[in-house]
Amino acid sequence: MKKTxxxxxxxxxxxxxxxxxxxxxxxxxxxxxxxxxxxxxxAGGADTSAAGGGGxxxxxxxxxxxxxxxxKVVYFDFDTAEIRPEYVPTLRAHAEYLVNSPAARLVIEGHxxxxxxxxxxxxxxxxxxxxxxxxxxAEGVSPVQLETVSYGEERPVDLGHNEEAWAKNxxxxxxxx
Amino acid sequence: xxxxxxxxxxxxxxxxxQAQAKLVIEITEGVEGALPIAVVPFQWMGDAATPPPxxxxxxxxxxxxxxxxxxxxxxxxxxxxxxxxTEVDFRDWRALRQDNLVIGRIEPNGPGGYKVRFQLxxxxxxxxxxxxxxxxxxxxxxxxxxxxxxxxxETLTGTKGAFATRIAYVVSQGSAKSPxxxxxIADSDGHGAQTIVSSKEPLMSPAWSPDGRKxxxxxxxxxxxxxxxxxVFTGKREKITSFKGINGAPAWSPDGxxxxxxxxxxxxxxxxxxxxxxxKLRRLVRHWAIETEPSWSPDGRTLLFTSxxxxxxxxxxxxxxxxxxxxxxxxxxYNARASYAPDGKSITLITRVGSQYRIGVLDLGTGSITVxxxxxxxxxxxxxxxxxxxxxxxxxxxxxxxxxxxTDGRVKQRLALxxxxxxxxxxxxxxx
Numbered sequence: 350m351k352k353t354x355x356x357x358x359x360x361x362x363x364x365x366x367x368x369x370x371x372x373x374x375x376x377x378x379x380x381x382x383x384x385x386x387x388x389x390x391x392a393g394g395a396d397t398s399a400a401g402g403g404g405x406x407x408x409x410x411x412x413x414x415x416x417x418x419x420x421k422v423v424y425f426d427f428d429t430a431e432i433r434p435e436y437v438p439t440l441r442a443h444a445e446y447l448v449n450s451p452a453a454r455l456v457i458e459g460h461x462x463x464x465x466x467x468x469x470x471x472x473x474x475x476x477x478x479x480x481x482x483x484x485x486x487a488e489g490v491s492p493v494q495l496e497t498v499s500y501g502e503e504r505p506v507d508l509g510h511n512e513e514a515w516a517k518n519x520x521x522x523x524x525x526x
Numbered sequence: 527x528x529x530x531x532x533x534x535x536x537x538x539x540x541x542x543x544q545a546q547a548k549l550v551i552e553i554t555e556g557v558e559g560a561l562p563i564a565v566v567p568f569q570w571m572g573d574a575a576t577p578p579p580x581x582x583x584x585x586x587x588x589x590x591x592x593x594x595x596x597x598x599x600x601x602x603x604x605x606x607x608x609x610x611x612t613e614v615d616f617r618d619w620r621a622l623r624q625d626n627l628v629i630g631r632i633e634p635n636g637p638g639g640y641k642v643r644f645q646l647x648x649x650x651x652x653x654x655x656x657x658x659x660x661x662x663x664x665x666x667x668x669x670x671x672x673x674x675x676x677x678x679x680e681t682l683t684g685t686k687g688a689f690a691t692r693i694a695y696v697v698s699q700g701s702a703k704s705p706x707x708x709x710x711i712a713d714s715d716g717h718g719a720q721t722i723v724s725s726k727e728p729l730m731s732p733a734w735s736p737d738g739r740k741x742x743x744x745x746x747x748x749x750x751x752x753x754x755x756x757x758v759f760t761g762k763r764e765k766i767t768s769f770k771g772i773n774g775a776p777a778w779s780p781d782g783x784x785x786x787x788x789x790x791x792x793x794x795x796x797x798x799x800x801x802x803x804x805x806k807l808r809r810l811v812r813h814w815a816i817e818t819e820p821s822w823s824p825d826g827r828t829l830l831f832t833s834x835x836x837x838x839x840x841x842x843x844x845x846x847x848x849x850x851x852x853x854x855x856x857x858x859x860y861n862a863r864a865s866y867a868p869d870g871k872s873i874t875l876i877t878r879v880g881s882q883y884r885i886g887v888l889d890l891g892t893g894s895i896t897v898x899x900x901x902x903x904x905x906x907x908x909x910x911x912x913x914x915x916x917x918x919x920x921x922x923x924x925x926x927x928x929x930x931x932x933t934d935g936r937v938k939q940r941l942a943l944x945x946x947x948x949x950x951x952x953x954x955x956x957x958x
Contacts, residue, residue, distance in 0.1 A: 428838075465883055466862035466876050466905060467730055467950065468775040468788065469832055469839055471751070472795045472816040475772055479794075498750055499772060503728035508702055510903065510921065 410446065411525055417442035421523040423481065424516060427462070430476040432484055440481065443523060444488030451491065454526040457481045459499040460506075462515035467501055474499030481521045561682060563590060564599040564619060565628040568642070569609035572634035580667040582632060582642060582674070589675035589689040589715060593914070594937025596682075599624055611645060611654065619649045626655075628678060638663055644674050646681060656681050668717060688910040689714055692954040693917060694732040694741055695928060699946035709743055711758060714910075714953070716941050722756060723763070730950055733776045738957045742766070742776035742785060753787060755802075766800070775819045779826050779846075786810070786820035786829055797831050799846070810848055821865040821873075822846075830854070830873060832862045841875055841888070855888060857895045863906060864888070867913050867933070874907040874916050885918045887933060898935040908952045909933075917941075919949040 410416040421443075423436040432440065447453055459478030461470040478497035486492055507514035565587040570577045590596040599622060608614045609631045619627050630644035643659035656677060662670045669690060676687030691714045698705040707729045712719035723729065727746035734741060735755075742755045751773045756763035767773045771790035778785055785802055788795045797811040797820045811817050815835035822829055826846065833842050833851075841855040841864040855861040860878035867873065867887075877886040877895055885899040885907045901920040908917050910930075915937070917930045922940060926947040929940045941948075 464903060465860060465878070466819065466832065466839070468818045469816065469834075469862045471730075471772055471774050472788070472790075472818045475790055475795065476816065497771070500728060500746070501730075503730065503746070510924070 418446055423521045425477055425519040425521070427515070427519065428473070430473070430480040432480055440484050441488060444485045444490050447485065447490040447494050448488070451494070453494060455485075455495055456524045456526060457485075457495065457497045458522040458524055459497065459501075460504060460518055460520045460522065461502045462518045463502045463505065463510070464515065467503070471499050471501035471503075474501045477519075477521050481523070560595055560597040561626065562599065562624050563596045563626040563628065563678075563682075564604065564622065564624045565590065566604060566607050566609065566630075567601065568630040568632050568644070569607070570632050572632075578632050578640055578667060579664050580671065582667060582671045583628070583630060585668060585671035585715070586628060586644075586675045586678065589672060589687075590678060592715065592939055593679060593687075593689075594932060594939070595679075611647075614647065616647070616649055616652045624649050626678075626682060628674075630674075635661055640664070640667065642667070642670050642674075646678050668713065672713065672715070685914060686912045686956075688912040688914065688953075688956075691911055691956060692738070693928070694734065694952050694954065695919075695948055696729055696732065696950040697946040697948050698926075705947075709741070711741075711954075722758060722761065723754075731775055732950060732952050733778055734952060734954045735778050736780055736782045736955055738954045742778065744774050744776065753785075755785075766802075771795075772818075777820045777822060777829075779822050780824055781826060786822065788818035788820065797829065797844075810846070811844055811851065819863050823866050824868060824870045830864045830866065832864065841873070854890070854893075855895070856893070858886075861886075861888075861895075865908060867909050868911055869913055872933075874909060876905050876907065885916060885931065887916075896935065898931045898933075899929070899938075901929075904929075906950050906952070910953045911955050917951045917953050919951055 410418045413419055417439055420439045423432065423439065447455060457478040459474030461474045475497060478499055482495050482497050485495060505518045507517040565583050567581065567583040587598040591598045603622060605618045608629050614629065627647040627649050628644060630642065633641040635641040639661060640663065641659060641661050645657040646655045647653065648655055658677065660670050672690035675689040679687035692711050693714060694709065694711045697708045697710055700706045704726065706724055706726060708721045708724040709729045709732055710719050710721050722741065725745060725747045727749065730744045732741050732743045739759065740755055740757055742753060744751050745754055750768065752768035753766045753773045753776050754763050755766050766785065767787065767789065769789055769791035772788055772795050775788040776785050783802055785800045787798055787800065789798050794814060794816065796809055796813065796817050799808050799810050800806065810829065811831060813833065813835055815833050817831055817833045819832040820829045828843055828845055830841055830843055832839050836853065838859050839862045840853055841861050843852045843854050858877045858879060862876045864873045864875040871890055873888045873890065875886055875888060876883055877897060879897055882902045883904055884897050884901060885904045886895040886897045888895045898916065899918065899920065904918055904920045906919045913933060915930045915932050917928060919926055920929045921927065926949045927940055928948050928951045929938065931938045
């Protein structure tokens with residue numbers, strides 16, 4: 350599973366670089382047959398497993414409440430994907446961890462508050478996740494280690510309908526695989 | 527409008543007998559000067575011990591009432607209950623100030639079969655306007671009732687009825703931490719709700735095929751979003767896309783051959799069109815900003831989409847062949863999720879008024895937006911296939927519920943599921 354994921358990611362990344370060259374070798378506009386066969390759907394890619402990333406650690410710093418790595422959520426202002434200055438140290442710590450643990454894999458989830466259109470929020474959530482990804486890459490993390498997924502407003506942590514709840518729901522979550 | 531409170535209370539439609547997870551419809555605002563109509567309970571001509579399973583007359587009355595254009599006479603006020611023209615004394619109905627009268631009979635018609643006949647009268651002229659008879663089975667009695675309501679509605683308003691249609695919507699139920707998400711379809715009156723797919727992961731953005739036989743939707747069941755197409759009647763389904771990133775906002779072309787969608791596989795969300803028979807993908811709109819929520823014009827020539835290229839989400843229009851993009855919305859800072867009216871002359875959208883998200887209609891002729899709803903978090907508007915109403919998601923007593931508003935904003939109704947959080951409604955086309 351992990352291997353295919355890495356392979357997939359590498360493939361996806363090189364696709365992004367080559368902008369449009371797919372296995373079918375079609376021209377840019379005619380690419381990509383839709384239905385994908387055998388994409389590892391069975392296992393459910395979003396399930397986090399208990400096994401840690403690097404393997405070298407006993408008692409991962411990711412689980413240590415005294416480590417800056419313990420913090421795995423960053424919050425966003427309304428309708429923006431800008432990383433607030435207070436989260437820079439947290440993200441730097443994760444970047445350092447990822448650089449030093451090349452086998453570690455991170456999925457960055459983007460989330461929004463419930464206001465407005467659901468599909469637009471999916472797009473906004475992706476923009477947030479991508480902002481975190483770009484930050485980590487700028488800090489030297491290999492893109493192969495990073496993946497993003499946007500849940501838009503579909504997975505709120507606070508079910509309230511007020512500013513306080515919305516502020517908690519506009520977030521990026523770092524989910525180690 | 528204030529005068530209507532009395533009407534509103536009498537307009538509560540109580541479908542509460544069946545305890546199933548289904549929608550209960552409640553008119554929250556009605557039209558002043560709604561047409562008075564009497565629908566006499568249809569008479570069962572067969573064995574009294576085995577009456578038909580549905581009260582056809584009641585279903586028709588409820589449909590007409592719910593449209594807001596009719597005020598139906600309560601049964602207790604009826605002086606008599608004719609089921610054939612020879613039994614009708616028009617003076618009785620004139621005395622009750624009824625403009626129109628619907629009567630009917632249900633006869634046994636072979637094993638498990640029924641024959642339903644009905645007549646619609648103009649009370650003041652004392653003449654029949656229409657009369658039909660249908661052969662049907664128990665399973666389709668409700669459908670026949672909706673069909674009769676459509677015929678009455680069309681005869682008296684001049685607009686084709688949309689009662690014999692369906693809605694699709696998403697329900698979240700169970701624990702807040704780990705809800706079960708279901709995609710459901712129901713008759714336009716909320717009855718006969720059936721789950722067509724359910725998941726512990728998000729399901730969203732259902733879209734009907736133009737023949738009403740398939741739904742495209744987004745499912746996160748593999749931990750990532752994918753677009754699926756499912757046959758409504760067989761349950762057969764197929765994964766259409768699962769690219770890296772966003773696979774969202776599916777929208778069928780009016781001829782059913784193409785599916786527009788938002789994909790971010792090439793970096794950020796853009797609008798793509800897939801030729802469904804060849805599974806070929808074409809990028810229609812490419813921009814560094816967010817582009818999502820494509821929606822086809824009824825003639826299939828142009829698409830609407832949401833983009834924040836101007837700094838905030840607004841509605842844009844582009845030809846199906848690509849090329850220049852035209853911005854359509856300039857009022858209000860947030861406009862999203864647009865779709866065309868069946869006549870192509872207006873679009874419905876989410877528009878932010880102050881800090882409130884409401885449903886509006888943009889007149890494409892004048893370019894101005896009329897706000898139709900007064901909620902705080904209204905979303906996902908979609909026109910009925912006759913253009914008379916718009917269904918949307920709103921919040922009521924802390925829950926997500928569905929509501930509908932007439933295109934002129936005068937009639938409002940709420941569809942409240944008894945449990946769960948309901949959202950993402952979309953009205954079916956006419957069945958072909």
